[in-house]
Amino acid sequence: MGKTKHPLIGVLGIICLTFLGTACEKHAPVADCNPPAWFFESGDRDGFKTGVGEGENLEESAAAAMSEISAQISTWVSSRSMTLAERSGSTSESRFKHQVKLESQHRLKNAKRLNMAVCGKRYYVQYSVDLRPPELVMADALASEYPGEKIFFTGSPALTSSSFAETVMQISSHQKLDSSKRPETRIPLSLTFTDGIWCVHAGRVSLPVSDVSELVNVGVYVTESVKLGLCDRTGAPCSLLMKTGDEVFFSISGGAGFFSIFNTYADGRVSVIAANQPMAEGGIIYPDPSGRQVLQASTIEPGSASVDIYLLVVSPSRLDMTSFSALKEDGRTVSGDDSFSTHVLARWLDGLQKKQVAMLKTRTEPR
Numbered sequence: 479m480g481k482t483k484h485p486l487i488g489v490l491g492i493i494c495l496t497f498l499g500t501a502c503e504k505h506a507p508v509a510d511c512n513p514p515a516w517f518f519e520s521g522d523r524d525g526f527k528t529g530v531g532e533g534e535n536l537e538e539s540a541a542a543a544m545s546e547i548s549a550q551i552s553t554w555v556s557s558r559s560m561t562l563a564e565r566s567g568s569t570s571e572s573r574f575k576h577q578v579k580l581e582s583q584h585r586l587k588n589a590k591r592l593n594m595a596v597c598g599k600r601y602y603v604q605y606s607v608d609l610r611p612p613e614l615v616m617a618d619a620l621a622s623e624y625p626g627e628k629i630f631f632t633g634s635p636a637l638t639s640s641s642f643a644e645t646v647m648q649i650s651s652h653q654k655l656d657s658s659k660r661p662e663t664r665i666p667l668s669l670t671f672t673d674g675i676w677c678v679h680a681g682r683v684s685l686p687v688s689d690v691s692e693l694v695n696v697g698v699y700v701t702e703s704v705k706l707g708l709c710d711r712t713g714a715p716c717s718l719l720m721k722t723g724d725e726v727f728f729s730i731s732g733g734a735g736f737f738s739i740f741n742t743y744a745d746g747r748v749s750v751i752a753a754n755q756p757m758a759e760g761g762i763i764y765p766d767p768s769g770r771q772v773l774q775a776s777t778i779e780p781g782s783a784s785v786d787i788y789l790l791v792v793s794p795s796r797l798d799m800t801s802f803s804a805l806k807e808d809g810r811t812v813s814g815d816d817s818f819s820t821h822v823l824a825r826w827l828d829g830l831q832k833k834q835v836a837m838l839k840t841r842t843e844p845r
Contacts, residue, residue, distance in 0.1 A: 525610030617649035636824035690746035704732030
């Protein structure tokens with residue numbers, strides 16, 4: 479009895495790499511037997527997608543299993559994308575689809591083979607992919623990697639104070655162990671962005687993620703000494719809800735020195751709005767309403783709403799932007815307004831000794 483095969487979309491190249499090692503395994507075929515019972519049973523459980531396949535060899539049967547999982551993931555991608563879009567305040571799910579699709583492909587590479595059997599000249603396999611929330615996956619992985627240990631994260635405060643880190647530690651603390659007798663383990667927490675995939679690293683555990691907003695808490699840098707808001711040309715306060723094309727002016731108040739404004743996007747990118755602009759004691763409007771420079775509200779994707787976080791950084795002297803541009807990301811120099819990410823900005827802020835920071839969260843909708 480065979481299984482109906484789904485179209486194999488975009489996973490053949492992945493399969494060739496993923497199952498290269500298993501192709502060399504030797505198994506003696508059984509002359510007379512029936513397909514295993516697990517081949518006809520659903521192995522799905524909460525957060526896991528399971529697929530089975532059969533073929534004349536391991537590669538063919540594994541490809542069939544991954545095709546079945548891929549069809550299930552296509553539904554998960556749409557559902558997950560819509561959830562992320564709603565969380566970020568977007569009216570469209572398209573902004574996240576590419577990211578989540580890449581993540582699902584990455585998880586296909588990490589699929590685990592649960593069962594295998596040989597019946598006559600047919601090979602039967604069962605594979606599983608973990609699609610649970612990343613916080614739960616990370617907590618379980620850490621429990622396996624550091625059994626019986628009480629986990630604390632170290633690293634940039636923006637990462638260790640994020641909702642992701644706090645949730646992982648909360649889950650870990652509820653493990654059925656006597657917390658008073660558990661040894662404490664400090665694990666470095668970091669974030670990377672490589673080949674279109676965000677990965678969070680905790681000690682010896684790495685996990686692909688798609689929602690960067692849960693991983694970096696730039697609000698940890700905010701102080702009460704400076705303020706950032708939106709205003710019109712006269713300085714009157716404006717709504718934080720904008721339409722594409724609206725003029726954007728920032729009202730800045732607080733200490734004197736030099737200010738810079740950074741825009742952090744929902745997908746993790748960062749751009750520089752202003753760099754080392756002089757600021758007198760009191761308040762200022764940026765850009766100058768009497769000047770030619772005009773900032774306009776825009777969205778990441780046409781037709782989609784965007785939620786942006788602006789960070790105002792004030793320092794008594796000019797900030798060394800060359801050192802910011804020279805920060806390394808996976809061995810490569812990060813430079814240019816659109817070439818660095820939120821976690822790189824956090825790393826740069828960690829290195830500033832004297833700084834005053836304000837944060838502003840806005841939403842821009844298509845006109």
